[in-house]
Amino acid sequence: xxxxxxxxxxxxxxxALRSLLGPVPVALxxxxxxxxxxxxxxxxxxxxxxxxxxxxxxxxxxxxxxxEAYSSGKIEMEGDLVRSLExxxxxxxxxxxxxxxxxxxxxxxxxANTRSGSSRNIQHHYDLSNDFYRLWLDEKMVYTCAYFPxxxxxxxxxxxxxxxxxxxxxxxxxxxxxxxxxxxxxALAIYMAQHYGVRVxxxxxxxxxxxxxxxxxxxxxxxxxxxxxxDDYRNVSGQxxxxxxxxxxxxxxxxxxxxxxxxxxxxxxxxxxxxxxxIGRNRPQPFSVWIRKRIFPGAYAPSxxxxxxxxxxxxxxxxxxxxxxxxxxxxxxHWLARxxxxxxxxxxxxxxxxxxxxxxYLAGSIAAFRAGNLQLFQVLFAGSRCQSxxxxxxxxxxxxxxxxxxxQWTRAM
Numbered sequence: 001x002x003x004x005x006x007x008x009x010x011x012x013x014x015x016a017l018r019s020l021l022g023p024v025p026v027a028l029x030x031x032x033x034x035x036x037x038x039x040x041x042x043x044x045x046x047x048x049x050x051x052x053x054x055x056x057x058x059x060x061x062x063x064x065x066x067x068e069a070y071s072s073g074k075i076e077m078e079g080d081l082v083r084s085l086e087x088x089x090x091x092x093x094x095x096x097x098x099x100x101x102x103x104x105x106x107x108x109x110x111x112a113n114t115r116s117g118s119s120r121n122i123q124h125h126y127d128l129s130n131d132f133y134r135l136w137l138d139e140k141m142v143y144t145c146a147y148f149p150x151x152x153x154x155x156x157x158x159x160x161x162x163x164x165x166x167x168x169x170x171x172x173x174x175x176x177x178x179x180x181x182x183x184x185x186x187a188l189a190i191y192m193a194q195h196y197g198v199r200v201x202x203x204x205x206x207x208x209x210x211x212x213x214x215x216x217x218x219x220x221x222x223x224x225x226x227x228x229x230x231d232d233y234r235n236v237s238g239q240x241x242x243x244x245x246x247x248x249x250x251x252x253x254x255x256x257x258x259x260x261x262x263x264x265x266x267x268x269x270x271x272x273x274x275x276x277x278x279i280g281r282n283r284p285q286p287f288s289v290w291i292r293k294r295i296f297p298g299a300y301a302p303s304x305x306x307x308x309x310x311x312x313x314x315x316x317x318x319x320x321x322x323x324x325x326x327x328x329x330x331x332x333x334h335w336l337a338r339x340x341x342x343x344x345x346x347x348x349x350x351x352x353x354x355x356x357x358x359x360x361y362l363a364g365s366i367a368a369f370r371a372g373n374l375q376l377f378q379v380l381f382a383g384s385r386c387q388s389x390x391x392x393x394x395x396x397x398x399x400x401x402x403x404x405x406x407x408q409w410t411r412a413m
Contacts, residue, residue, distance in 0.1 A: 045084030067290035085367035113253035121298035182248025186213025243274035
């Protein structure tokens with residue numbers, strides 16, 4: 001099939017897009033023109049652009065326009081999608097131009113995480129349907145970074161290992177009280193009650209997730225020790241021994257960090273301890289504009305320094321920091337493989353544009369964690385008068401004695 005001829009203007013636009021991308025090993029094709037990178041690295045992917053208007057929009061705002069055109073099927077991507085995105089991600093400062101920055105500023109205002117804004121933002125993502133997430137998450141519906149004790153561990157094994165790691169870092173003891181904000185489908189709250197004998201109050205504003213969590217807690221036999229509250233984290237009240245947040249700080253918004261710090265201090269005071277698990281950055285920068293528009297409105301991934309602003313005003317001591325970036329890349333690889341296996345079902349239930357959009361989101365997230373553009377921080381902290389600080393880190397990695405179900409239940413009573 002003969003490809004349509006391109007004009008000198010088209011070729012200039014291809015060159016302009018190339019200058020934004022840099023020498024990444026990705027070919028750009030429009031009609032009969034092919035723009036190849038000036039590099040000896042083998043080409044890992046080819047972007048086929050359908051027309052001049054699409055090409056022009058990509059020159060104006062590469063990230064947003066590529067995301068929109070890929071989702072709608074206008075752009076076809078040949079080769080290794082994840083590897084291509086990884087190469088582009090490594091040169092991301094080049095594609096974030098003035099148009100990108102203006103759009104980012106507009107999203108800061110339009111998607112602000114006020115009480116009503118947070119509700120809209122969370123419902124946009126998490127209330128799609130439980131059936132959708134069941135297609136590609138693990139059996140416990142854990143939608144945060146897993147912890148792979150070995151590279152060949154299954155997703156189910158790695159997610160349970162993550163739940164166990166969080167509990168070990170917190171040194172949970174039977175009878176303690178825990179408040180968890182942004183509890184997802186309830187896996188951690190239920191695990192803490194089952195295996196560590198604590199009482200948990202878990203907050204979430206996603207109706208779909210809270211409904212699932214409540215039913216699961218009944219089936220797991222811990223409904224009397226885990227309360228799932230459909231409410232904003234800002235309404236947490238009461239006193240607790242432990243504060244936990246896994247995968248929620250990204251949805252708070254940096255402007256709300258002082259308030260979050262006050263809520264934590266109100267909940268655990270100077271004697272408690274806490275845990276923040278969140279997607280972060282090596283240095284402050286806005287989140288992807290395309291992901292904020294289509295996937296995660298209101299999202300912001302803080303640098304480590306920014307996240308500590310939550311804790312510093314209340315004199316909390318940071319006890320431990322760990323970066324699980326590689327583990328999140330691997331978690332996403334599992335999710336994408338399962339998503340692709342269920343792709344036809346997603347198309348049937350949500351449409352082809354939605355399916356392509358989510359495939360791009362998962363693939364792009366893998367690329368961002370592989371390239372180091374995103375990090376996964378776990379921060380353990382404690383109040384100035386906390387008496388539950390371990391002497392060494394041995395408890396994190398010592399072999400766990402196998403217990404029978406009866407022993408676990410007895411310990412949890």
